[in-house]
Amino acid sequence: MRFRVRIRITPRVGILDPQGQAVEHALASLGFGGVGAVRVGRSIELALEAGTEAEAREAARRMCERLLANPVTEDFALDGVEPAA
Amino acid sequence: MKVAVVRFPGSNCDADAWHAARDAGHDATYVWHRSTDLEGADVVVLPGGFSYGDYLRAGAIARFSPVMQAVAAHAGAGRPVLGICNGFQILCEAGLLPGALARNAGLSFVCRWVTIRVEATDTPFTASYRAGDRIRAPVAHGEGRFVADEATLDRLERERRVVFRYVGDNPNGALRDIAGITNEGRNVVGLMPHPERAMHALLGSADGAAVFALTAGT
Numbered sequence: 500m501r502f503r504v505r506i507r508i509t510p511r512v513g514i515l516d517p518q519g520q521a522v523e524h525a526l527a528s529l530g531f532g533g534v535g536a537v538r539v540g541r542s543i544e545l546a547l548e549a550g551t552e553a554e555a556r557e558a559a560r561r562m563c564e565r566l567l568a569n570p571v572t573e574d575f576a577l578d579g580v581e582p583a584a
Numbered sequence: 585m586k587v588a589v590v591r592f593p594g595s596n597c598d599a600d601a602w603h604a605a606r607d608a609g610h611d612a613t614y615v616w617h618r619s620t621d622l623e624g625a626d627v628v629v630l631p632g633g634f635s636y637g638d639y640l641r642a643g644a645i646a647r648f649s650p651v652m653q654a655v656a657a658h659a660g661a662g663r664p665v666l667g668i669c670n671g672f673q674i675l676c677e678a679g680l681l682p683g684a685l686a687r688n689a690g691l692s693f694v695c696r697w698v699t700i701r702v703e704a705t706d707t708p709f710t711a712s713y714r715a716g717d718r719i720r721a722p723v724a725h726g727e728g729r730f731v732a733d734e735a736t737l738d739r740l741e742r743e744r745r746v747v748f749r750y751v752g753d754n755p756n757g758a759l760r761d762i763a764g765i766t767n768e769g770r771n772v773v774g775l776m777p778h779p780e781r782a783m784h785a786l787l788g789s790a791d792g793a794a795v796f797a798l799t800a801g802t
Contacts, residue, residue, distance in 0.1 A: 521691055
């Protein structure tokens with residue numbers, strides 16, 4: 500079965516995120532008040548053959564651990580694991 | 585000694601490293617990243633550059649190049665490995681050195697001369713320095729901020745594995761001003777500044793030359 504997987508990778512909380520800070524300052528200078536805790540990460544989408552959704556989820560998790568995220572500086576989350584249309 | 589300079593697609597300081605090794609009197613060769621052996625090298629250098637375009641994260645993809653298994657075996661056998669800039673990033677991604685090199689604190693790519701202090705002289709690449717020696721060398725990186733969790737940083741300090749520290753000007757916000765570290769076995773060293781670009785007074789500094797001295801017994 501084919502699945503669509505969406506992976507979200509964000510800088511680990513507690514690790515300085517200079518990109519997030521720069522975006523936060525830019526939002527403030529545009530007049531967007533009350534914005535804080537901006538963090539900039541990346542999103543990865545992929546298609547994956549797997550027997551079940553649980554298997555697809557497990558495979559994606561292993562991809563994150565081995566390559567897609569750096570465990571020292573980044574956290575990852577599986578935002579969506581859905582059968583591909 | 586025979587020094588192998590590994591070339592990845594996107595390496596761009598490979599020729600400088602090769603010349604630095606030759607200038608120090610060694611037999612230097614290039615090894616392509618697809619190679620699965622190091623052709624009998626005594627010392628391996630992972631040079632600076634932008635392997636695989638820094639896609640995903642600097643060094644993240646290069647660490648899976650076929651040659652990296654041979655590099656890991658070489659390191660595991662206690663033989664010398666030096667990672668400069670992108671080479672340092674690759675060594676961290678490969679788990680041969682702890683921590684990671686994150687985006688510079690100031691967000692900008694830094695390209696300037698810095699001063700680092702030699703903190704440990706019991707590595708193959710610092711044996712020709714005295715503790716406390718200062719080295720003037722260039723940095724040129726966008727992701728050079730050394731980070732690790734507090735426990736790892738404390739352990740590095742306790743085991744005297746911080747090899748180089750920025751003095752005065754920390755160009756990237758590296759935690760505890762760390763510019764270079766070594767592994768437990770003290771045979772693998774990574775640093776962000778470029779000693780191979782500080783080989784001749786005519787070019788601004790010759791302070792980096794001793795990194796490549798590789799005196800016998802190391």
